[in-house]
Amino acid sequence: MKYHLFIPLFFLVLVSSAQSDADYIKKIYKNALTDGHSYEWLDYLSNEIGGRLSGSLNAEYAVEYTKFELEKLGLDRVWLQPVMVPKWVRGNPEFGYIETAPGKTISVNICALGGSVSTPAQGVKAEVIEVNGIQELKALDSNLVKGKIVFFNRPMQADLIHTFEAYGGCVDQRYNGAEEAGKLGAVATIVRSMNLRLDDLPHTGAMSYGKTPVSKRISSSAISTNDAEKLSGMLKIDPSIKLFIKQNCRQLKDVLSYNVIGEIKGSEFPNEIITVGGHLDSWDLGDGSHDDGAGCVQSMDVLRLLQNSGIKPKRTIRVVLFMNEENGLRGGKAYAKEASLKEENHIFALESDSGGFTPRGFTFDGPDYKVDQIFEWKPLFEPYLIHYFKKGGSGADIGPLKKSTNVLAGLRPDSQRYFDHHHAANDTFDAVNKRELELGAATMTSLVYLIDKYGFKSIVPSTKLKD
């Protein structure tokens, strides 16, 4: 008798709770697609402000603008978290050409990599040695490299379905190439743009000199994929052709900037903090719409969509627009440092920093039993074509929040077009589709809704319980 009574009640509760979650999530998606604000915010950020390199005036405008917009949402608190950021400036447009014979030149599309030193004022002209990566460079006799420009030309691997894997397999050339080439006496480096497509746009991005003393640093540039193909082809015909590069970028002193933060205080567990965010800084060639204006405006809309869907969070929900992800991660580090000093309990953080494309799912970094709990919610996302729930990776800015006990996550949008735009002049507002952006915001909001509602089990369930 007891058994018979227990089962139906248990099922009723389960069904009614599931129903209500599905209803809330439906409401969230509907609000995002019919009354979302992310696209409008992105329009302003991209078209009225533009590229937001750390330390630039535009970055400060973006801080002011997003703070102002968050204040309009009627959150419990909106504030700026000060953070010192590096200030690198591109200077005049870069200029490069291939010289096939004295006076015979062909222009190539190049740009300085972020953090690079300038070339000598008159530019640098030298023969070119092409390598397919750092490994191949290191195996070379330094006589072959000395006095030359090292050309890193290993392309992104096209048959990888996850384009971020292809990026991961190439980006060491951009990040560490100049350091390694400098050790062998090269006079400059040029790197094939991290782009799966053949086009004319050079893609910038961070690079590092490691421990190379300032006096030994050589300039580092990116070349468009079309021009990389051209240069490579011409080198095969005549290895004695020369490349000319001129750029006058430089690194200035660190300047004060800010993370922009807004929060809704939790009604039941205000000390359990859920962070959702993207990074407000961007590279300077485009307007940073996909990287990462999209993630910022989606994160802002998470709080708005919770409000408009009639959800009163039990836990504290914070949106953080991180400063300086691209060339320093100072914002992410400062946020985690203060969280640690204040002994804040960050149970979950979600970052959107993979473009404003159709969302496909999430990746998670956290203890198995907590991630498994999230995986149980998968069916709630299937009506919205969100199928991809995997362990592994979250986001750069939230990375410093990592503890053995909390869960970090990254939104995973469709990645096929991302590297067509990444860090290039065509990372612009027109490349963002309104619905795709809004679906991302709705997907993030739905996950935050569930985590806020249920929290995490505090102990590992026994296998008995799992049965």
Add this chain to the structure above:
Amino acid sequence: MKYHLFIPLFFLVLVSSAQSDADYIKKIYKNALTDGHSYEWLDYLSNEIGGRLSGSLNAEYAVEYTKFELEKLGLDRVWLQPVMVPKWVRGNPEFGYIETAPGKTISVNICALGGSVSTPAQGVKAEVIEVNGIQELKALDSNLVKGKIVFFNRPMQADLIHTFEAYGGCVDQRYNGAEEAGKLGAVATIVRSMNLRLDDLPHTGAMSYGKTPVSKRISSSAISTNDAEKLSGMLKIDPSIKLFIKQNCRQLKDVLSYNVIGEIKGSEFPNEIITVGGHLDSWDLGDGSHDDGAGCVQSMDVLRLLQNSGIKPKRTIRVVLFMNEENGLRGGKAYAKEASLKEENHIFALESDSGGFTPRGFTFDGPDYKVDQIFEWKPLFEPYLIHYFKKGGSGADIGPLKKSTNVLAGLRPDSQRYFDHHHAANDTFDAVNKRELELGAATMTSLVYLIDKYGFKSIVPSTKLKD
């Protein structure tokens, strides 16, 4: 002992077979992404030929070009299947404006719907009655409609995740609007473009007058979503404003055209036919890259990718580029008719006609036990982020092949951006991403590979077998 021997052997076979399918599919995706031909073919079809309205010179160029390209593949047979198609011509660019007072006009972006009659030579100018659909129109007193232009303005429903559902919920206004408005004495109709986005492009598409005699037919046009909003807003302020429309499209006599067909003869079961296709005709405002140049070149590449991946089909694999899907479906009907006359055994057909975007999966139309067999292959597709296998719907061109015993399927790409381009001037090559297109071709090829290899069980398995 027998038990112990049996189980490991059974598992070995299962594992080795699964391994080999996974390997072949991996090879197919790799070939598509590193050596696919679909993008190159589409470039020619879109940029060298352009829009391919049935009966147009461009459509005939497209027939010649694709036949030529299929012949280069070394298939067992390539041929043209004659089919008479309707020939509708747009004539001069359409012209429309809102007149707020005599001599005070505001231009609007309009286009004739395919199949529409022209306006009178001097155009038509009349007051406008806005309705949110055919139901609302039918409920009106004919005195309110007589002598006016009926403006169908129900937008696509933005909160539907599957945008084709939103299209399905609106397109009756375009297809049947003029017939219904004509019955009530309207002088013309104008329909809000089937577009989820607000922009300035009118979207054409097929319409029908049903049984309306020629003398009673009224012109039918589409208006851009921005101008639909403008017109609607102005009507609210002043219902007496007038709309002027001028178009001189017309329907000519049917002309001869062709389906383009190529096949690889099956080595074991040549009489079991697997068809894969898209439609070669397109609307004329853009170059028909997504609708349906993409589906054509993907289907062509299916045969090439099978060949290049070392797969020798057991069954006959046919690519069919159907003529006249957009305004008559004559190609699809002719293909099915000949199949029926020849008593061909079409076990499976797959159409790609939803744009060249990132593939998400398939829909299937067929007996449950056969569709269930396909569903068992889902795990093979998951590494390629293909998660969506559902019953319901396939493709218009292959629809006439339907029997109770065979399976028809449609490739389902991401649909969020499709209606931004559908039947409009921006359905152009630059809106197609190479990788997304190639992933679609690989996904189709992988399914065709599996169906070719395993065929279908010929009887319904008993529930016992299913356990």
